[in-house]
Structure formats: structure tokens, C-alpha cells
Amino acid sequence: MIEINQIHKIFNKGKANQVDAINGIDLKINLGEFLIIVGSNGSGKTTLLNLFAGSVLPTSGTININGNDVTNLPDYKRSQWIARVFQNPVSGTASDLSIIDNFRLAAIRTKSKGLSIGVDDVFKKLVKEKIATLGMGLENKTDQPMGTLSGGQRQALTLLMSIMDSCKVLLLDEPTAALDPRSAEVVMKTADKLIKDFNLTAILITHNLKDAYNYGSRIIQMREGIILKDLNTEEKAELKQNDLFDWFG
Amino acid sequence: MDFYLGTLIQGLCFSGIALGIYISMKIFNIPDITTDGSYTLGGGFTGVLLLHNQPSYIILPAVIIAGAIAGALTGIIHTKLKINALLAGILVMTALYSVNLTLMGRSNLPLNALPTIFSLVNIVSNYNQNTLFILLFFVIIITLLIGYLLKTDFGIAMRATGNSETMIRALGVNTDRMKITGLAIANALTAVSGYLMTQYQGFADISMGIGIVIIGLGSVIIAEAFINWFKVTSIWISLLLVISGAIIFQFVLAFTLSIGIDATLLKLVTAVFVLLIVSLPRLSFNRSA
Numbered sequence: 001m002i003e004i005n006q007i008h009k010i011f012n013k014g015k016a017n018q019v020d021a022i023n024g025i026d027l028k029i030n031l032g033e034f035l036i037i038v039g040s041n042g043s044g045k046t047t048l049l050n051l052f053a054g055s056v057l058p059t060s061g062t063i064n065i066n067g068n069d070v071t072n073l074p075d076y077k078r079s080q081w082i083a084r085v086f087q088n089p090v091s092g093t094a095s096d097l098s099i100i101d102n103f104r105l106a107a108i109r110t111k112s113k114g115l116s117i118g119v120d121d122v123f124k125k126l127v128k129e130k131i132a133t134l135g136m137g138l139e140n141k142t143d144q145p146m147g148t149l150s151g152g153q154r155q156a157l158t159l160l161m162s163i164m165d166s167c168k169v170l171l172l173d174e175p176t177a178a179l180d181p182r183s184a185e186v187v188m189k190t191a192d193k194l195i196k197d198f199n200l201t202a203i204l205i206t207h208n209l210k211d212a213y214n215y216g217s218r219i220i221q222m223r224e225g226i227i228l229k230d231l232n233t234e235e236k237a238e239l240k241q242n243d244l245f246d247w248f249g
Numbered sequence: 250m251d252f253y254l255g256t257l258i259q260g261l262c263f264s265g266i267a268l269g270i271y272i273s274m275k276i277f278n279i280p281d282i283t284t285d286g287s288y289t290l291g292g293g294f295t296g297v298l299l300l301h302n303q304p305s306y307i308i309l310p311a312v313i314i315a316g317a318i319a320g321a322l323t324g325i326i327h328t329k330l331k332i333n334a335l336l337a338g339i340l341v342m343t344a345l346y347s348v349n350l351t352l353m354g355r356s357n358l359p360l361n362a363l364p365t366i367f368s369l370v371n372i373v374s375n376y377n378q379n380t381l382f383i384l385l386f387f388v389i390i391i392t393l394l395i396g397y398l399l400k401t402d403f404g405i406a407m408r409a410t411g412n413s414e415t416m417i418r419a420l421g422v423n424t425d426r427m428k429i430t431g432l433a434i435a436n437a438l439t440a441v442s443g444y445l446m447t448q449y450q451g452f453a454d455i456s457m458g459i460g461i462v463i464i465g466l467g468s469v470i471i472a473e474a475f476i477n478w479f480k481v482t483s484i485w486i487s488l489l490l491v492i493s494g495a496i497i498f499q500f501v502l503a504f505t506l507s508i509g510i511d512a513t514l515l516k517l518v519t520a521v522f523v524l525l526i527v528s529l530p531r532l533s534f535n536r537s538a
Contacts, residue, residue, distance in 0.1 A: 053419070079421035086415065094412040098482065101405045109420045113406040115398070145482060 002029040002052065002169060002201060007061035009047055009225075021047040022058070023225035029218075034195050034202045036212050038247050039222035045205045048222065049173050052203065054078040066168060080110045083162030085191070087174040089154035095147030099138070099157065102146050103127045106161035130160055134190065152183025159190050163198055170195060172204040176211065184208070188215060207248065213241045221247045254377045256503040260496030261384040262449055263464050265442030267472070267495035268395055268488065269435035270465030275473070276399075277411040277431045279327070282338035282462055286345025287319040287436040289458035291443025293349045296358035296453030305366055309444065316440025317433040319345060324429030349455055356455040365448035380449060387445065391438070392488050398434075399484045407431055439465070460516050467523040468494035474526065498522075 009022040021044050029035050037045050050056035051063065054075035063071045065081045083106075086092040093102050104119050124142065132139040134156050138149070146154060155175050162170055172191060176184035192215050195202045206212050212219060219236050221229040229247070231239065266288060273281035291312045298308045319341060326337040350356065366387075367380045398404045409417040410427045418424055447453045472487070472494035481487055505518050 055415070055418070074418075074423075076418045076421050076423050079419055082419075084419045086419075091413060091415045092419075094409040094416055096412045097405065097409055101408070104402065104405055105409055105417065105420045105422075108402055111421075113402040113422060115401045115403050117397075117400050118402045119400075119405075143482070 001031055001064075001066060003027070003064040004051070005062045005064075007048075007051060007063065008059045009044075009051060009056065010059045013059065021225050022051065024061070025225070025227055027220075027227065029201055029203065031201055032199045033218055034192075034204070034216045036216035036219040037203060037205045037222060038207070038212050038219065038244070039228075040248060043222040044225040045222050046173065047225075049171055049203060049205055052169070053082060053084055053171055081168045082171060083109070083165075083167040083169070084171040085155065085158050085162060085173065085175045087177050089151045089158065089178065092158040093146045093154050093161075096145055098143050099131075099146055099149075100124060100127055100142040102157070103130075103142075103161055103164060106164040109165040109167075111165070130164075131157065134160065134186075136186075150183070152179045152187060155179060155183070155187045156190055159187065159194060163194055163200075167198070168201060170200045170202040172202065172206075174205050174207060176206070176208060184211075191215075209241065209244055209248065212244055212247070213239070219244075219247075251377060252503065252507070253500075254381065256499050257496060258377065258380055258384060258449060259446075260499035261381070261388050261492075262445040263442055263468065263495045263499065264388050264492040265391065265438040265440075265445065266461060266465040267468035267491045268391065269438035269442075270462070270469050271472070271488075271491045272395075272407075272431055272438070273435040274466070274469060275411070276408055277428055277435075279334045279411070279428065279432065280338070281320070281323060281432060281435060282335060283319055283323045283341045283345070283432070283436050284338075284439050284462040284465055285458040285460065286342035286349070287316045287439045287458075288443040288446075288461045289349045289453075289455060290315050290319055290345055290352075291440030292447035292453040292457050293353045293358070293443070293455075294440070295444045295447040296360060297352055297354075299360055299363050299365065299448070300358065302363075305369065309441075312440045312444040313437045316437040316443075319440070320432035320434070320436025321429050323436070324425075324432035327432075328425035328428050346455070353453060353455060358453040360448070360451045360453075365451075366445075367448055384445065384449075388492060391441070392492065395434075395438075396485050396488050399488075460519070463516075463519055463523055464495070464498060467498045467519070467526065470494070470523065470526050471497050 004025060004027050007022055007025045011019040011021055039045050047056060051058055054073055057072060062069060070078050100119055108118065127142055128139040136153055136156060138153060176187050179187060188211055204216060217233045219231050220227050266284060269284065273279050294312050294315050295308055298311060323337045323341045326332050326340060327334045367383055370383060371379060372382045373379050399408060406417060406422045407427060410422065410424050414424050469491060472490040475490045476487055501522060502515065502519060506512060510518060
């Protein structure tokens with residue numbers, strides 16, 4: 001379970017360009033819950049996700065993951081619980097490294113990066129089997145640099161990478177924003193399947209009305225750094241797709 | 250013949266710098282100017298310890314540790330004090346000038362007839378050929394060690410740090426610590442170059458490192474041209490090309506001298522040559538675009 005209490009985040013505090021990005025949010029996300037966060041640009045969605053990930057630390061308030069106070073832990077220490085898919089596929093993968101090397105790093109996310117060679121035949125076989133499940137024909141290209149793949153292929157692989165090591169929480173930061181509609185659909189279906197199969201607690205930020213409607217077990221709307229609306233599974237099920245349009249404004 | 254053999258030996262001596270710059274610039278994407286200071290540090294340390302009749306098994310580890318400390322300092326200043334990497338390197342390089350001068354006691358340390366690593370083992374009677382064999386052995390060992398390191402889990406994390414910092418942090422790597430370690434390794438390699446060159450040329454000099462970063466830079470850029478040209482993805486071949494880059498660079502400089510260009514203009518010629526190899530691919534790219 002993720003729990004945040006009275007979280008505030010102020011950028012450039014005390015300066016002329018001060019921004020009050022998050023203004024006292026309380027939120028509990030239960031195990032296995034798939035939370036969708038929507039809102040207009042500047043509503044604080046990405047800052048909230050960065051606060052969960054630890055790439056931004058809060059000005060005040062507390063953050064707990066599975067009972068552990070992680071408020072002041074940086075992102076690389078929170079990686080023992082959290083896996084993340086970035087908006088830009090370039091941010092979520094190392095372009096110059098081969099696919100297999102990217103997967104190796106993902107497979108030892110919660111472990112120490114030691115002086116042994118982990119990419120052996122057994123590991124290569126395991127990765128090929130996992131990649132084959134995507135049905136993208138990438139399983140025979142594992143020695144290729146990640147940078148040779150399309151954005152959609154990279155996002156799909158990033159999703160697979162997130163479950164290579166034990167993962168409790170999956171953060172999806174507009175993962176389809178840079179993709180064409182067909183790739184976006186593949187990525188979202190893959191994400192939804194993984195979340196269900198591995199019973200992950202997931203948070204998706206999206207500007208896509210269809211994704212917000214079709215996926216997730218709970219939805220919140222943010223505006224000016226606060227949560228404006230919060231609908232549970234039953235309430236979300238009663239929503240019409242058109243009702244959601246105003247949530248993005 | 251000796252002229253070209255000497256050039257080849259110099260190229261091999263500089264392969265440590267080339268590998269160091271490859272790690273700092275290509276792997277970590279950090280322009281590290283500490284090189285100028287850590288090369289002299291390696292040379293100075295070697296000179297002082299040889300003059301104190303210290304054995305090789307003491308000198309080499311001491312040089313590696315000294316270079317690593319210099320690199321780690323740059324890394325700490327850059328990551329912990331949030332100082333631009335270029336400035337951090339310049340600061341450490343400047344400080345190292347005084348450190349090196351204090352260490353050496355004077356600006357030049359002639360080693361005269363002191364036994365060096367190149368006179369320890371006599372594979373062949375010709376001094377230059379013997380030096381070449383010992384250097385080849387040395388460079389092969391260094392390349393194998395760096396190649397192995399870059400293939401390990403730690404090495405993959407190192408390579409990813411310069412490539413996608415956001416990704417590697419999300420995968421549990423403390424990138425500050427990784428950069429400090431990377432710069433320490435890079436400057437340890439540079440110091441080893443100073444160690445080899447001092448023993449080859451028979452003296453350590455306070456100014457031996459001035460502009461030496463250009464040699465490493467030029468070597469890596471030459472290597473990069475081949476890496477891009479042949480679409481090389483293998484770590485081993487990349488490292489071989491970096492070492493080849495160091496040798497090619499020395500041969501170009503040797504050729505420049507052989508056609509009668511004044512030795513006092515060598516640094517200028519070096520800078521122009523590096524400028525050419527940096528700018529030519531861009532100019533041809535712009536033309537085709």
C-alpha cells in the first residue's frame with residue numbers, strides 16, 4: 001500500500017518564480033489498485049508521480065510504501081519497490097546498450113551490481129522467452145542496441161523490464177504520449193495484463209481520454225496541486241466516456 | 250625503422266589515456282580535464298619512487314591509487330558540490346600542478362640509468378623491441394581488465410549511467426557514486442600512461458601533462474569514427490579501436506614532424522588535427538543533409 005499524508009511540494013521556494021505544485025494531498029492506494037490520474041497541464045500530476053518515485057522530494061508531508069517511510073529516500077533507493085515507465089522511451093531505456101544489457105539491469109534492480117558477468121546463455125534464454133510473449137518479433141534481436149527500436153517497441157520492452165525483478169508498484173508516466181495509436185494500444189494492453197497478472201499497485205498518468213476510461217480501478221482528477229475528484233471502482237464504472245472530457249480541463 | 254617503432258611505443262604508452270578518456274567522455278559523457286594533472290601525477294610518482302629505489306610492485310599500485318584519488322576528487326566536486334564537470338576537472342588539474350611540483354621537488358626528474366619496468370625483463374636484446382613487447386603485454390592486460398569490467402553487471406550499470414541517467418537511477422543505481430568510481434578508474438588509467446611514459450623517456454617533467462588530454466580526445470574521436478563507420482557494438486572491438494586510435498594519432502604526429510614541421514609547433518598541429526577529425530564528419534554530414 002502507498003500512503004501519502006499532507007504532501008506539499010514548492011519549487012523555487014522564496015524566489016520570484018516560486019511554484020506551489022502540490023498543496024497538501026492525502027492519498028491511500030491499496031495493494032493491487034490501478035489508479036488513473038488525470039488533469040490539465042500544470043495540475044501537478046507529474047510532480048505527484050515524481051514524489052512517489054523519489055526523483056523529487058517533498059517540501060513537507062510523509063510518503064509510505066508498504067509501511068516503510070520513504071519520504072526522504074532518493075529514487076534509486078525506492079527502486080526496491082518501484083518500477084517506472086517514462087513518457088519518453090529514451091528516458092526509460094539506455095539507447096546505446098543492447099536489449100539484453102537493458103534487461104540485465106532491470107533483472108538486478110533490487111540487487112547489487114557486482115563484478116560478475118550476469119548475461120549468460122541461461123539469462124539470454126529467459127529474456128528471449130519473455131520478449132516473445134509480446135509478439136513483436138524482438139526475441140531474436142536481443143543483441144541489437146535499444147536505440148534501433150521504435151518508441152512503441154521500447155515502451156513495451158520497458159514494461160517487461162519492470163517485472164524482471166520483484167516489483168510492488170508500477171508508475172506509468174504518460175507511457176503512450178509519444179506513440180502512434182496502434183503502438184499505444186499494444187503498450188496499454190501489455191501494461192494492463194502485467195498489472196493484473198502480477199497483482200501490481202499501479203499509477204497511470206494520462207492525457208488520453210480512452211485510456212482513462214478503459215483502464216484502471218480508480219480515477220482521480222487533479223487541479224492546481226490538489227485532488228479535485230476521486231472515484232472508486234464502482235463509481236468509475238458508472239462514468240460515461242464523455243463525462244471524463246471535463247476532467248482534463 | 251626506429252622512428253616508427255618509437256612512435257608505436259608512444260602510442261601504446263598513451264593507450265591508458267585513450268582508455269581513460271573513452272571511459273570519462275564516451276561512457277560517462279563527462280569532459281574530464283583532470284587528465285592533464287593525473288598524467289603528470291602518474292609520471293611524477295613513478296619518478297620519485299624509482300629514485301627512492303622502490304620496486305615495481307609498489308610503484309604501479311601507488312600510481313594507480315594516486316590517479317584514482319585525483320579522478321575521484323573531480324567526481325566528488327562534480328556530484329556532491331554540483332560543480333560543472335569541466336570546471337571540477339580544471340580545479341583538480343590546477344591543484345595537481347602544485348601537488349606534483351611538491352611531490353617531485355623540482356620541475357624535472359631524470360631517471361638516468363635506473364632500472365625501469367622496461368629493463369626488468371629482457372625478451373629481446375634490442376631495447377626498443379624489448380620495450381614494445383613489455384608494453385604490448387601491459388596494454389593487453391589493461392584492455393582485458395577494462396573489457397571484463399565493462400561486461401560485468403557493474404560495467405553495464407556504468408555504461409548506462411552516461412547513456413540514460415534517469416533510467417539507471419530508476420533501476421537502483423546511485424549515479425553519483427558511479428560517476429566518482431568511473432572518473433577514478435579513468436584517471437587511474439591516465440596515471441598508468443604517465444607511469445609508462447616516464448619510464449620509457451627516462452624522466453618525469455612537471456609540464457609533461459600539458460595538453461595531454463588532447464591526445465586522449467583525438468584517439469577516442471578516431472576510434473569513434475571507426476566505431477560509427479563499422480557500426481561496432483562489441484565492447485572488445487571498441488576498446489581495440491580506442492587503442493588503435495592512440496597509435497594512429499601518434500603516427501599522424503610523427504608524420505607531421507617527419508615532413509619538416511618545427512617541433513615547437515607540435516601542440517598547434519595536434520590541436521588543428523583534432524579539430525579536423527572532429528569537424529570533418531560534421532561538415533560532410535551537413536553537405537549531405
